[in-house]
Amino acid sequence: MSDHLTEEEQVENLKRLWKEYGTTIIASVAVATSAYFGWNYWQQSEQQRIAQASDNYEQLMASATSEASGEESEATTAHLAGQIKDSASDSAYAINSAFFAAKAAVENQDLEGAETQLNWVLDNSEDAGFQQLAKIRLARVLAAKEDYDAALALVSDTPAKGFAAEQAEVRGDIFNFKGDKVAANQAYNQALENLDTDQQQRNVVLQMKVNDTKPAATEPSA
Template identity: 65%
Template structure:
């Protein structure tokens, strides 16, 4: 009899606990289940999004390759195709490396077709959206050249006047020298070229030769004449 009453008491305790906590348990199970399926859905959607971006990027690379072929003579159509594919990637995967590389390709095609404003826009997009400091530095250097080509030397120099990302000191100084020389400031250009030469690291003999040639061509004529 004692055992039977104990079972009834246990049953009553279970009923009381279910009444008090049953709703919470069910809610927890529902939340956990929804979270599990929601996470899986998000992962599937994310994978599909990046796969679509990858496919568009492959199309873009193919379009760029076709445009560089000897038989391709419609530069404007090529630029439009590359720009369209780049915009598709940006609209769906702006946080991906595909979008950044696509913008670089679009900027290159825009420069080749003479549309410096479009090239500037693409490079500004990279600066605003790229996560990598190296990619941002590449964008700044290319943007500086585009702005200089547009005649906006002040804005161009602003792009290459701050502390460069690691590994870009020589390239930044060289571009600054090119812009200064283009703007008629040979003395400042010479200083920039010399800094670029000093900043080179490793075995870069060809670049050293190019920079030395720029230094020699920028020096005042009198400084190259032997003293009497």
């Protein structure tokens, strides 16, 4: 009889525990299941998103290197870049597509379009290298628009690692456009000082710019 009562007590205990904690157990299982399937769904969606961005990027590359007319190539490149930026703005595909779209715009004399693309990079990338490259290219675009002060502002801060020579050269070009040969010469010399020793071709070009902006020698007084 005692064994039978023990079994009844166990059943009652189980009923009591289920009544007290059953809802919590069910909810916990539901949350865990939902999280599992939600994670799988997110992963699949993320893979599809990046895969689509990759496909669009391949099409963009094909457009950027095609022999289509300037306006047609620029329009296609800008359209594909827009799709990538809308769907995968946090990816390297989006940043690189904006650079390609800016390049196509410059080649088609669309400076406003190039400015828009490069500003998008500045607003959406946290990578120091991408930021610096966008500033340098945007400075050239603004200089072409004769907005020299805004262009200089982009290349007058401390450069990111590896960009000191390029930034100084761009600054020299802008000063040269403004007619300030002295400041241009100083910037070109700074670029030479920061140039890697293996960049012989750049060295030759920069030396030519230094010579072109060198102050004329004054005649000695009699």
